[in-house]
Amino acid sequence: MKLSTRGHYGLKAMYDLALNYNNNPVPLKSIARRQNLSNNYLEQLVAMLRKNGLVRGVRGAQGGYVLTKDPADITVGEIIRTLEGPIAPINCVSEVRTNTCQQCNYCIIHILWAQVRDSIAEVLDSTTLADMCHDTGKIQDITGTIQEV
Amino acid sequence: MKLSTRGHYGLKAMYDLALNYNNNPVPLKSIARRQNLSNNYLEQLVAMLRKNGLVRGVRGAQGGYVLTKDPADITVGEIIRTLEGPIAPINCVSEVRTNTCQQCNYCIIHILWAQVRDSIAEVLDSTTLADMCHDTGKIQDITGTIQEV
């Protein structure tokens, strides 16, 4: 019942970009340094996000990445689905129907996994990057320290 | 964001045993046949459940497995944790603290994963095998068919 690091690292990067929204493009190198991630690996993850239209790359010197939308319009769910695929505790209870399991509709076990799926989606889809940035401010107010992630 | 087949198959087996609670011990071979699972593989999963005290093996001819507790006292959460380990979308947000991530308490991303973890646990811990058997009856009433799982 684990997320891979893809979703986790990718969310870190998107969160970092959200904190820098409205500033200059942010180069991956600086994200990798701040978030303590492998530059090359992060590159692959961001490529997925780019192909899915969540970020835009600015090439050349002083380039980097920027969000294509306002942080308030990007949910964590979008990010995770991009990097990890549809939310599905097991294959035949995927958000995207892939196989044809005859029993799914009337099988109590499948109904249970569907509940799990929906409760995960509920959390992820109801949180935006803007929410996270906002809450970060609150945490900083309490602790008086700057966050690393 | 996937469960392995261990949890899924193991739950199927436990559900099968719950439907046969108060009857004779159920041999794995018959469970494997009904649920369409590999006998040898299932054996390994059931061994984990046995070592965790959820089932008891009865050796010899006419032997099999029985639940050690009433189905109403066995939650799906217990079964899944036995087979898949603690519920933890990522390592530093495990139900069981394994590493020492300094930032966890005041990091917004970790707080999010903790919410995901808790929403999963809520679903799994609030469902017992007896609930599932009961609901199966309802489904059968509606469809008029016997369930395979």
Add this chain to the structure above:
DNA sequence: TATAAAACCTAGTATTTCAGTCGGAATTAG
């Protein structure tokens, strides 16, 4: 008492996924 059914145990294995590394080509600000 012999037999067959079953739990119990250990080892091996093919495949896939994960989490990267590496090296280079294209683009562009200064």
Add this chain to the structure above:
DNA sequence: CTAATTCCGACTGAAATACTAGGTTTTATA
């Protein structure tokens, strides 16, 4: 021109997954 940066594709070691295989005990029953 140069350095910074995105972009691209191939490769890789390690781990996990989902089994298979083949044995040894144990025990109800004929």
